[in-house]
Amino acid sequence: ISSFEKIKDNIDRTCLPEYTHAIYEGDFAISLAISIHSDVPGLSYRIKIYKNLSFDIFSNELPVSKGDVNHICASESVSKFTEIHNILAFLKNKHVTSPSSNISLASKLIQSSQEEPISNAHLEFISQQLDLH
Structure with missing residues (x-):
């Protein structure tokens, strides 16, 4: 090319x-x-x-x-x-996903949704828990 x-x-x-x-x-x-x-x-x-x-x-x-x-x-x-x-x-x-990539994707999606002020602390907690895996 x-x-x-x-x-x-x-x-x-x-x-x-x-x-x-x-x-x-x-x-x-x-x-x-x-x-x-x-x-x-x-x-x-x-x-x-x-x-x-x-x-x-x-x-x-x-x-x-x-x-x-x-x-x-x-x-x-x-x-x-x-x-x-x-x-x-x-x-x-x-494209077959592993459990760890599913957890990474869930964490990424939660972090991107933290821009909303409602229950931001709850989402941050969930994100931290997912990052532990």
């Missing part, structure tokens, strides 16, 4: 995992999968690629360490289309 603009024009959509969608905004591109198999639809996984070709990856709204995909992309930025395809395939298979 020689430039960010090449991603939109040249990525082979037939190689993307099933139900993966691409969104292109000015400074970044996102490939994501939406899960509709639960009561509340949500993002199963995504990769966000920036103009400088660096990227961030997420599974179930939680960041995934780039160390988890070192065997696919050893650098901080993507350089081949196959790296994008393979990272998405990795994330698709990773």
